[in-house]
Amino acid sequence: MEKSVFRIPIGPQHPFLKEPVKFDFDIRGEEIVGARMNLGYNHRGIEKACEQRNYYQCMYLLERVCGICSHSHTSAFVQAVEEIMNLEVPKRGLYLRMVNGELERLHSHLLWLGVAAHEVGFESLFMLVWRDRELIMDILEKISGNRVNYAINTIGGVRRDLTDAQRKEILGILKTVRQRLDYYAKIGTNEPSFVGRIKGVGTLSAERAAEMCAVGPFARASNVATDVRKDDPYACYAEMDFQLITHDSCDVLGRVIVRVLEMIESCKIIEQLLETLPEGEIALAKVSRRVPEGVAVSRYEAPRGEDVHFVRGNGTDKPERVRVRAPTMANLEVATESVIGSYVADIPIAIASIDPCYSCTDRMAIVLRDPKRGTEVTTWEQLRRRGIEWYSKNKGIRF
Amino acid sequence: MTDDFEARLKEAFPGSTVTTGSKGRLWVSMAPEGLIAAVDTLRERFLIRQLAVIVGEDLRDALQVNYVFTGDRVIVLQVRIDRDKPEIPSLALRIPGAMVYERELKDLLGIMPVGHPDLRRQAIPEDWPEGVYPLRKDVQIPRPGEETAQEGV
Numbered sequence: 001m002e003k004s005v006f007r008i009p010i011g012p013q014h015p016f017l018k019e020p021v022k023f024d025f026d027i028r029g030e031e032i033v034g035a036r037m038n039l040g041y042n043h044r045g046i047e048k049a050c051e052q053r054n055y056y057q058c059m060y061l062l063e064r065v066c067g068i069c070s071h072s073h074t075s076a077f078v079q080a081v082e083e084i085m086n087l088e089v090p091k092r093g094l095y096l097r098m099v100n101g102e103l104e105r106l107h108s109h110l111l112w113l114g115v116a117a118h119e120v121g122f123e124s125l126f127m128l129v130w131r132d133r134e135l136i137m138d139i140l141e142k143i144s145g146n147r148v149n150y151a152i153n154t155i156g157g158v159r160r161d162l163t164d165a166q167r168k169e170i171l172g173i174l175k176t177v178r179q180r181l182d183y184y185a186k187i188g189t190n191e192p193s194f195v196g197r198i199k200g201v202g203t204l205s206a207e208r209a210a211e212m213c214a215v216g217p218f219a220r221a222s223n224v225a226t227d228v229r230k231d232d233p234y235a236c237y238a239e240m241d242f243q244l245i246t247h248d249s250c251d252v253l254g255r256v257i258v259r260v261l262e263m264i265e266s267c268k269i270i271e272q273l274l275e276t277l278p279e280g281e282i283a284l285a286k287v288s289r290r291v292p293e294g295v296a297v298s299r300y301e302a303p304r305g306e307d308v309h310f311v312r313g314n315g316t317d318k319p320e321r322v323r324v325r326a327p328t329m330a331n332l333e334v335a336t337e338s339v340i341g342s343y344v345a346d347i348p349i350a351i352a353s354i355d356p357c358y359s360c361t362d363r364m365a366i367v368l369r370d371p372k373r374g375t376e377v378t379t380w381e382q383l384r385r386r387g388i389e390w391y392s393k394n395k396g397i398r399f
Numbered sequence: 400m401t402d403d404f405e406a407r408l409k410e411a412f413p414g415s416t417v418t419t420g421s422k423g424r425l426w427v428s429m430a431p432e433g434l435i436a437a438v439d440t441l442r443e444r445f446l447i448r449q450l451a452v453i454v455g456e457d458l459r460d461a462l463q464v465n466y467v468f469t470g471d472r473v474i475v476l477q478v479r480i481d482r483d484k485p486e487i488p489s490l491a492l493r494i495p496g497a498m499v500y501e502r503e504l505k506d507l508l509g510i511m512p513v514g515h516p517d518l519r520r521q522a523i524p525e526d527w528p529e530g531v532y533p534l535r536k537d538v539q540i541p542r543p544g545e546e547t548a549q550e551g552v
Contacts, residue, residue: 213496
C-alpha cells in the first residue's frame with residue numbers, strides 16, 4: 001500500500017450498518033481507491049438445521065431467514081418441494097401467493113426508499129414513505145395475521161383465504177398507495193437536493209454487473225434486463241401484464257427510479273390478480289409428508305433480486321440438502337466494488353443502494369471452545385451463577 | 400427449439416450425461432477435469448452467462464458440486480468428486496461472481512477451489528476448529544449441555 005493511502009476498517013458493528021459485515025476501505029484524501037468486504041459474523045446454520053427437520057418445520061424455519069422477504073424464502077422453498085413431489089397447486093392458491101409476494105415487494109421497496117432517504121439526510125421523505133408503508137403492512141396483517149413472518153404458504157397452496165370484503169378493501173387502499181407512489185416518482189427524479197446527492201454515486205457498468213452476476217433492482221438499474229418473473233415465470237406471472245423496469249444511469253439515482261417504478265408495476269399486478277381472482281380451493285386437501293427422491297432448483301424474484309433455493313429430497317420427511325442463495329449474496333461483492341471512485345461520505349448510501357440483508361446471506365455460528373487459547377465458552381447459566389456468587393461475596397447481596 | 404437446444408448441448412459435452420428435469424431444467428453431470436472447458440462453452444456458445452449459485456452437497460459416498468447457470472434456460476453442471484481428494488478447479492478468475500460461493504464451499508464442506516485468489520474464511524468464524532466442515536453428513540457438533548447434536552431435534 002502506498003504511503004498516501006489510508007485504510008479505514010468499518011464494521012462488523014458500525015452505526016451505518018444495520019447488520020454485521022466488515023468492510024476495509026482504502027482512501028486517498030476523501031477518495032476511495034480500494035474496497036474489500038468480509039462476511040460470516042452472524043452465520044446461523046439454517047441450511048444444516050433444515051436437514052434435521054421435516055419439510056413443514058423447514059418452511060417455518062426458512063421463513064425466518066429474513067425479516068423483510070420472508071414470503072420470498074418460503075415461496076421459493078415450497079415451489080421446489082412442489083416440483084419434486086409433482087403437485088399441481090390450485091390456481092386460487094397461486095394467485096393468493098402472488099398477491100402476498102407483490103405486497104411484500106411493495107413494503108420492502110418502501111422500506112428501502114425510506115432508508116435511502118435517511119442515509120442521504122432527507123428525513124421528511126423517510127417519514128412520509130414509512131407512513132405509507134404502514135398501509136401495506138396493515139393489509140398484510142389483515143390477510144395473513146402477521147406483520148413480518150406471514151406464514152401464509154404451505155406445501156400445495158396457501159393457508160388463508162381472502163374474503164370478498166377484504167379484496168375490495170385492498171383495492172381501495174392500493175388506489176391511495178398509487179397516488180403516493182406517483183408523488184415519490186416525481187420527487188425521486190426532480191427534487192434537486194435529492195437528485196444532486198445520489199446522481200453519479202456508486203456507479204456500476206452494465207458489463208461489470210453481468211460479469212459479477214448481480215441480480216434484482218441493483219442489476220436492472222445498470223441496464224441489465226433480468227427479472228425471474230419475466231425470464232422464467234413461476235406461479236402465474238406469465239399471465240400478468242407488467243413491465244420490466246430498467247434504467248441506464250447505473251448509479252444510486254437509477255436504483256431509486258427502478259424501485260419506485262417497480263412499485264407501481266407491483267400495484268398493477270395486485271389489481272389484476274384481485275380483479276381476476278379465480279374461485280375454488282386455496283390448497284390441496286391432502287399432501288404426503290414424505291417427499292420422494294429428487295432434486296429441484298427454484299427461482300423466485302424477491303424484492304431484492306433473484307432468490308434461488310436448491311432442494312434435494314431423499315424419500316423421507318426430511319430434506320437431504322437445502323441451499324438458499326439470497327440476493328444480497330450475489331450483490332454484495334460488486335456493491336463493495338462500486339464504491340471505488342466515490343467519496344467517503346457516499347459509502348452509506350452506496351452500500352445501502354443494494355438493499356443489503358445480511359441475515360439472508362449469513363446463516364451459522366456455534367463456538368464451543370477457542371482452539372487457540374483453549375478457553376471454554378461461558379454459558380448463560382454459568383454467567384448467572386458467577387454473577388450471583390460475586391455479588392454475594394463482594395457486596396453482601398443475597399439473591 | 401427446445402429439443403434442438405438439448406441436442407446441441409449433448410453434442411457440446413460428449414463425455415457427460417445430459418438429463419432434462421422438470422420445468423425444462425437441464426442437468427449435466429461431468430468429471431471435474433472438464434469443468435472449466437464446459438463453463439467456457441456454456442458462456443460463449445450457448446450465451447448462458449449468469450452463475451446463480453454453487454451448491455455443494457454431501458452424497459455420503461462422494462461429494463457433489465452443482466453449478467446453477469441461468470439464462471434462456473437453466474443449466475446445472477454437476478461435478479462429483481472424491482471424498483479423499485475434495486478439490487475442484489476454481490471459476491473465480493473467469494467469473495468473479497463465483498468468489499463468494501467458492502469460499503463458502505471451502506468453509507462448509509471442505510471442498511478446495513484450486514486457484515481461487517482469496518481464500519479467507521467467510522461463513523465460519525476465525526476460531527472455528529480446522530478440519531470440521533459443518534455441512535458434511537458425518538460431522539457431530541455437540542452443544543453445551545447436550546450429548547450429541549443429532550438427537551432430540
